[in-house]
Amino acid sequence: MEKKIGCYICTGCGLGEALDLKALKAIATKEQKIPVVKDHALLCGAEGVGLIQKDLTDGVVNSVIIAACSHREKSAEFRFDIDLLERVDLRDKCLWLLDVKEGDETAEEDRQMMAEDYLRLGCVKMKKMNVPDPFLHSDGSKDVLVVGGGLAGLTAARDVAKAGYNAVLVEKSALLGGKLNDMLKVTPDNKPPYRDVAENFIGALVSEVEGDNRIKIFKNSVVTKTVGQPGQFDITIKNDTVSKELRVGSIVVTTGFTLYDPTKLPGSLGYGSSPDVVTSAEFERMAKAGQIVRKSDGQPAKRVAFALCAGQRDPAHLDYCSGACCIYSMKQAMYVIDQYGQDASTYLIYQEIRTPGQMEDFYRAAQDKGAVFIKGDVTQVGSNNKGGVAVKVNDHLIRNQETLDVDLLVLATGMISTVDTQDPNVPSPVGSARDELPGSVLNLQYRQGPSLPQLGTSAFPDSHFICFPYETRRTGIYVAGPARRPMGIAATMTDASGAALKAIQAVEAVARGVAVHPRSGDLSFPSYRPEGCTQCKRCTEECPFGAINEDDKGNPLFNPARCRRCSTCMGACPQKIISFANYSVDMISAMLKEVEIPEEDEEKPRILVFACTNDAVPALDMMGRLRSPISPYIRIIPLRCMGSLSLVWIADAMSKGFDGVLLMGCRHGDDYQCHNVRGSALAEIRLSKVSETLQRLKLESNRVKMVEVNIMDADTLPGVISDFVEQIGNLNPNPYKGF
Amino acid sequence: MADAHAAGQTILVVGGGISGLTTAIEAAETGYDVLLVEKAPHLGGRVAQHNKYFPKLCSPVCGLEINFQRIKGNPRIRYLTLAEVEEIRGSEGQYTVRIRKHPRFVTEACTGCGECAAACSVTVPDPFNFGMNQVKAIRNNHAMAFPSWYYMDPEYAKSDEAKKVAKSCPVGAIQPDMQASVIEEQVASIVWATGWKPYDAEKILPYGFGQYPNVTTNMRFERLASVYGPTAGKIVRPSDGKEAKNVAFIQCAGSRDHNYLPFCSRVCCLASMKQAAYVRDQYPDSKVTIFYIDLRAMDRYEAFLQKTRADANISWIKSKPARIEEDAQGNPVVIGENTLTGERYAMPFDLVVLATGMEPHSAVDAKVPANDATSDDYGFVTGGVLAAGCAAAPTDVASSVQSATAMAMKAIHAAVKKG
């Protein structure tokens, strides 16, 4: 398709008064050779939009440059049915960011220069952009694989099917239902009445799933291999005898949890010292069998103590709270009271009672039934002369150390995810129990390994994002339920439904060839020039989403459907051979080269700012809205993500004559805010090598600086910028000016 | 199927906070048409008023910005601001809803240039900052507000000045005579995501909020700690502007209490730990005391509790204070029993922050207007429509988003059934 570019300049919001329109139009037409250049006093108004639309309808134009306000404004007005649209921000980041006194000619001139540069950048970018040709495949699948047939898996499979998609449900054991099969009753969680234990509903759910012809069920089976990408995941399902291959579009992992190994608990909790010290899971099975008795002699267990946080919230064991144990233990205390009535004595020994939300009702109900709550610790467990268990309790609330004689001591051990996780930054996951985990649940054939990335030190394959809890580093793969994070029954069902939604959303996105969050709808994807590749593997190692595999020669093998379009690979490539149709190393180089660099004697330095489009650019827009002025010498070029930073750009900027380069990326480290996880961190690492480049050019290393910018930094950012401008001002002008 | 879209398959989402935004965007990006209805002038809801999120201490605006970009880029989402659902008829699959659109007095032509606010001489207590400062009667709530169109207070719209100010708008976007309008829509499913409001601390009489200036609430404290708040982020005492370096947080102020809100609001413990960090970060020589009944840092949030515990200048007292008095210096004095030591204390502080709980809007000013709507004893929605986030239960942001995504799934089920 031949590009027919039209450039439309808005003179509203004071632009007309502040800027020399004729000069701007001259830049577009004469200098940049844009065939159609028009202006309007209110481009976002019906008339202005009509002006553009007419040119599009008449076929005079098929690609549009709008020189007006920030791309964050008026998006609805400027939504046209075209492939290429570029916004040049003359208002928010130029007019509103410059403090120009009436009649101050120098300042007015500086402002005009900035506007002209931004118009140039826009024109060059448009000329360099190509229409992305979406990644589509004919042999894709929209089926969803659900691994694990417990509560979460059943819920996910059912919800996928109800939405009109096919689900493949793989269950390791011989029957569906998972942990709930062992439960006598279930906690009410977020369904009223919150006071009462609820009937176990797993049977109904299992038959609903087994009766749904959209759900294909594999029992006694595991996934031994997962190859490919969303829309084209080829998985191998193996039961003891045969292996079977099939293709699915996306994956929900719901393999649930195992409980912390009670034999690893401190001896003071007495597990193993007596058959009458049991875990809550063991107690639940006893209750289900109608056998709330001493294991030792079969006598009725009317006096039962529950030790909460048996290993949880203890760095030596599990450094997290298991979320559901308080409520779960209250439920079990109710079993005892319901069975033995007036003769029952139940004690819950706790650190903090955690019954969030409406579950406070359940806490009150447990007390109302007569359960006694003791804030304190179990300091020692022995046997007593009555053939029961003697529990030494340190009661913090009445500062009292007493023995508690019971028939049973129940240890509420904590949940551990059954998902194998990995994190290059974290050597070994917490909780030694993880060593005994079975093999990988998906066994991903990914360059970056078979497992799912874990969250920090938690060993859970959970999301780092508060706002986007389903965003993980493996596109199209979603973990739900206690496999992702310790949680109770209602939370598990909610989580599974959410994951099911994300799974069908992913297959729909792939079918349309668009990206999912954070660059939802982006049609572009990376490609490379094989002849230029040196097999350095940086792209395959650095991709935050493990999207790139390697072929047998060590060349990158892109999986566009795994790709989130962050362009980290592009920045990682020392050969500059990775690019997107509408975003490339060459494009940014060309843009920065187009900036007018005044002669040295004009004493008008030029400072290039690379700003992350996610947080830094909005922060700059916010500065505009607050009218907090910055130096007229800076030129801002937005980047998709700092991860795309190519050192070539620094070199080009320097040889072009820029006096300094300031990079604005998102916070990295443990609490990183980079929407692409590693982008800004990787940029920082690359930058550490920039000094070589600068030395080669005989330039001071402090001409280049990277800063972390938070989206709400509009208050401090002006200072950051002026400090850098001042710092550059103290250096001699870049000697390469005018070369 | 997802690719067929008969009319009336639209999903109505009520509430444009983090939950409503999520349901709307996730459903739209899966291929469904969504109508998002928000009562306030801007989207973003309660989280937009927060300074930072726990446990990462990052700005809510960061995630909101991404969501707003997704809305801007997605023609499947229609949104209405200053709009309320007045009536719901019919049932899942075929609802008819009546929506009232309150006048904004500013049209979508607004370019956000700010001329009108400059021309406006009338100021009002800023509702966005809980009235702790004054703002113009025509404004937008904050520089990152979306949509960025200004709005005018209805009272001011009646004034003569409003008509003059209207003339000051270069694009003629201001219409002081704008009227409310009512529309009807056919939708397949409805997700109620009306969120929560801070419990009215004045009802908690023993703590003297409203009586003692230096007793404040956690939501007010969020604004106090925000650089875009009434004090430009300086944490000071309302009474005399003195730096608040000795700050107490009282948990369960209104929550877990039969006299007020019997349920646990879930987030307050973690929110106070976060706010303790605000104080400690701003004043290295500050001291923080947290009064609590049980510390509820569920699942992996435990790590945040441990991190906070590591700070020796933050002390913890397991006690629900009985009452607050004020001493001669205007210091609130917190009185109660330390339940772990048995000691009776009376401790003065520069500032006391009440960790007030969540009152669901669906219990007070956003009840579901449908005959078959059901809710629990506390006003959380349990039936008749789908409920996401804090309309269903008190939850933190991440859990709200999970809930909202799940509700997008349930909403799609209804749409599929219809289609």
Place this chain on the structure above:
Amino acid sequence: MAYDLTFAKDVYKKSEMGHWIKMCMQCGVCAGSCPLRAHWQHSPRQLFQMVRAGKRDEVLKSSDMWMCTSCYNCIVRCPRNLPITHIIHGLARYAETEKMTDPMQPTRRFAVEVFWKNITATGRVGEAMLTMRLYFQDGIGSGIQKALEMKDSALGMLKTRRLNPIPFRGKIKGYDGFAKMLAKAAELESKLENKE
């Protein structure tokens, strides 16, 4: 004394409003609300936890319950709606019926031996007699001393005709029925207190 619920279950059943004790969540509001907090050893919520821990002697022998001035602060502030004032009164009464209270506990002596006797003797409070009994319960000496301490006030009361010079007062007209009623009530009460 090891943990045991026998005592607690007895209190739940027999002590006035005693069954509410199991609902306490140990927040401590009652303690901070009590005007006598400087004087007791165990706050109400501690007493409740002690009851649940089975500490019968410590609870019943303690003088803490006898510190209650019936100000009702704890009741209106308790987040769990426990009628704390009544529970405390109930525990005091329970201790009394179990003969566990220190007989010399001043409020116990006043309430049981002086006040109750006084009102049941005639049907109404005889203030003068009440005061005399109160002062002279430890014998003439300390009685005179206490009386002298309050001499001026007493004279003032007499002068302003707010104290009856004649300590003895007549019974109410329906005293016989009144007495029978009380006897019956007491009988039913003890049945209640010893019900199994």
Place this chain on the structure above:
Amino acid sequence: MKEYTFFPGCSSEHNASAANMENSVQAMCRLLGIKLNEIDDWNCCSASIGYAGGGQLPRMALSARNFALAQKQKGNADLVATCAACWLAMRETNERIETDDDIKKNINTALAEAGLSYDGHIKTRHMVEVLIEDFGWDALKAKVTKPLKGLKVAGYVGCQTNRPFGVCGDSYENPTYLDQMIEATGATAVPFPMKVACCGGALMFSEPDKSCVLTKQILQSAVDNGADVIVTPCPVCQLNLEVYQGKINTTLNTNFNIPILYYSQLFVLSWGGSWQDAALHQQVIPAEPLRRFA
């Protein structure tokens, strides 16, 4: 003329400690047009301290007998009490009888011994509720002929007219009805943080040293806030605050000499009643600051 069944309570008897309340209340009612029909042969309500000697049933039987007599003599007309303790004890008893069937049964078995029975349905009200609800602020203000201009009064609500039932739904922590009454007489209600603090109540008899400390704090706060007099609706509070000032002055070396009055005395005086009508001659600590209005 509004009529009510009346339960004066022991301290309001002739020559009893609250005779000044009783006399001023009677005068107040005459001026306002209230007829109080006293229950014939009433007995002590047992107050709250009755718990220890009587326990549950005997304690409530006492109040129940009063209700039974009232019902027999005056039907179910509202029963008005002037003493906080009586009002509370009667209200509690009635509430338990109406809500707890076992109590109702047992109480009536006991009442039967006296040939009586009671199954609830009599509303117990405090005199101040009658003034506020049945007459209203305007009516109370309208009667003022001698405004107590310039008189600075600390309104001491105390405990039992405030908790757990409260007067006219007023706040437990900061009730305002008493201040409003003071202002209604033309006097000034001074700020008084101790208005709902406990004076030590019944413990004053058994453990005066403990109670005197509480009483002292209340007196101190009133004085610090510039009050000429303290006004209260409660006879126990009145007695503790007035009669123990001497003891407090000697034991806690203070020198209080502040008159402690009843709201009813202020009304009577401001409504043109005489010194005698207001029973101001019955103050142990003379009400000198009110002289100029007599």
